[in-house]
Amino acid sequence: MANKFFISCDEATTICDKSQYKEASFFEIIQLKLHFLVCKVCALYSKQNNFLSKLYKSKATNCNKESICISVKEKEEIKKQLEQLKSELSLRNNLVL
Amino acid sequence: MAEQQHILYPDFWVDKHSDYLFNFAIARINNYDLAKDLVQETFFAGLKSAKNFEGKASERTWLVSILKRKIIDHYRKINSIKGQAEVKMNFYENGDNEGSWIEERVPQSWDNDTEKSIENEELKQQLDYCISKLPEKYAMVFTMKTIQEFETEEICKELEITSSNLWVMIHRARTQLRKCIEDNWFKK
Numbered sequence: 001m002a003n004k005f006f007i008s009c010d011e012a013t014t015i016c017d018k019s020q021y022k023e024a025s026f027f028e029i030i031q032l033k034l035h036f037l038v039c040k041v042c043a044l045y046s047k048q049n050n051f052l053s054k055l056y057k058s059k060a061t062n063c064n065k066e067s068i069c070i071s072v073k074e075k076e077e078i079k080k081q082l083e084q085l086k087s088e089l090s091l092r093n094n095l096v097l
Numbered sequence: 098m099a100e101q102q103h104i105l106y107p108d109f110w111v112d113k114h115s116d117y118l119f120n121f122a123i124a125r126i127n128n129y130d131l132a133k134d135l136v137q138e139t140f141f142a143g144l145k146s147a148k149n150f151e152g153k154a155s156e157r158t159w160l161v162s163i164l165k166r167k168i169i170d171h172y173r174k175i176n177s178i179k180g181q182a183e184v185k186m187n188f189y190e191n192g193d194n195e196g197s198w199i200e201e202r203v204p205q206s207w208d209n210d211t212e213k214s215i216e217n218e219e220l221k222q223q224l225d226y227c228i229s230k231l232p233e234k235y236a237m238v239f240t241m242k243t244i245q246e247f248e249t250e251e252i253c254k255e256l257e258i259t260s261s262n263l264w265v266m267i268h269r270a271r272t273q274l275r276k277c278i279e280d281n282w283f284k285k
Contacts, residue, residue, distance in 0.1 A: 007196075008188070008195065008196025008197060009188060009196055009197050009198050010187075010188035010196040010197075011196060013187075013188075013268065013272060014264060014265070014268040017264070017267055017268045017271045017272075018264055018267075018268075020271075021242065021243075021249075021267075023249060041198055041203055041204060044204050044206065045204045045275070048204060048207060048275060049271070049275070051207075051215075052271070052274065052275060052278070054212070054215050055215050055220065055221075055224060056224075056243045056244065058215050058216065058221075059221060059224060059244055060243065060244045060245070060246055062221075068119070068120065068123060068129075069116045069119065069120075070115050070116060070119050070133060070136070074133065075111050075112070075115055078111050078115065078136075078137050078140065079111045081137070081141075082107065082110070082111065082140055082141070082144065085141055085144055085145075086107065086144060089144065089145065
């Protein structure tokens with residue numbers, strides 16, 4: 001617990017990833033900044049992470065524009081199978097009755 | 098005044114709900130065929146348990162709740178498959194170096210990580226490739242959080258995981274992706 005302010009690279013980069021979504025706590029940010037003072041590798045990771053977040057964001061914007069649909073043919077196929085299941089079920093129910 | 102009772106009309110399910118359910122599924126599992134299968138299974142399960150429908154929720158809400166179960170089942174299945182697409186660790190897991198970067202996975206300087214390259218189509222294809230290389234559960238959680246932009250709380254609720262669990266997966270996915278993009282894009 002004495003090392004509350006000194007965290008490992010694994011922990012630091014976890015906080016760094018969390019902060020990319022603005023979900024790291026204030027205390028975590030302090031831990032992270034302190035870690036950067038002694039660790040250039042994680043500082044580099046953080047810089048690259050900002051770049052990657054922008055890349056992911058641009059993919060997110062692309063994706064959210066699309067609305068994909070099941071083709072008519074595939075829908076007909078599902079309908080057919082559903083119909084079949086329905087008749088099987090009703091057959092079974094009749095037998096029970 | 099009595100509350101409105103909802104009734105199921107299975108004959109119209111495919112026309113009325115399949116696109117909605119499909120988009121719901123694909124946002125979470127990012128695989129066309131699998132999403133389609135889950136929608137189909139949802140209709141089947143719905144038909145089989147139609148007699149348990151109490152009419153309190155709308156037909157669509159009820160079908161979505163079945164689909165959500167199917168998605169959790171799928172997540173549990175991929176979560177329990179051992180050895181499939183082994184995760185490469187980026188940090189030592191034990192010993193004196195626990196929590197430190199593994200030498201060959203230490204981030205290297207990128208010379209062309211400029212704002213311009215974000216719009217580069219090839220880089221985007223590279224990203225798709227790298228996401229496809231992730232173990233499925235990491236890809237699923239990463240995509241839900243980062244690409245589909247779901248709230249942390251919502252993902253945790255839907256997949257029945259804790260938030261620390263989620264952050265570990267996001268962290269592993271992102272360190273993997275960083276390394277994959279570095280190897281395939283920046284090292285050329």
